[in-house]
Amino acid sequence: DTAVSQTPKYLVTQMGNDKSIKCEQNLGHDTMYWYKQDSKKFLKIMFSYNNKELIINETVPNRFSPKSPDKAHLNLHINSLELGDSAVYFCASSQDRLAGERAGELFFGEGSRLTVL
């Protein structure tokens, strides 16, 4: 069973298009995240949701809109795609501080590689 699954794995699209990436976790975690990994492998947090509520929004352009229909799902919609949006987008989940010893340990999906032409 895949703990954190995201689709699609690869996405190739033209500038200006709108696209979505979906993420689901079956770990029963309270918090979910989107991270962006650039071509130099630098990982930057974009958003964090706790029990469907937005907690962290890291100065991401408002073309990026996350949506959490329930605490097991966190989707990412991107409008008007730009060349600079090309990256690998990772979904992750974690238990929060109530989890004690394992609080804050992230479980990552396999990534969605977005290429904007």
Place this chain on the structure above:
Amino acid sequence: SQQGEEDPQALSIQEGENATMNCSYKTSINNLQWYRQNSGRGLVHLILIRSNEREKHSGRLRVTLDTSKKSSSLLITASRAADTASYFCATGAAWTTDSWGKLQFGAGTQVVVTP
């Protein structure tokens, strides 16, 4: 801005040797974590050390944390070809309403273990 910075950026060793990589960070932390990423895959959690701990072991991994120097090290003993991957340190913030345990990653150390 980037919180953690790993050193070296790349490391090439022979199987059986030890691999050591370091991480420095800038602000106070709740915990520090190390992750491994195989090529084309997601990150996998290796070990977490809390700010009040100095050393932790897990199998062939040994992590140290020096909060006075704002630095950590990851040692992989008796390396294997399967240890070839990128290794990232990540600093965890406190569980406040603003930061909610936010993890900030460094740029990683690429480790190549040759048989």
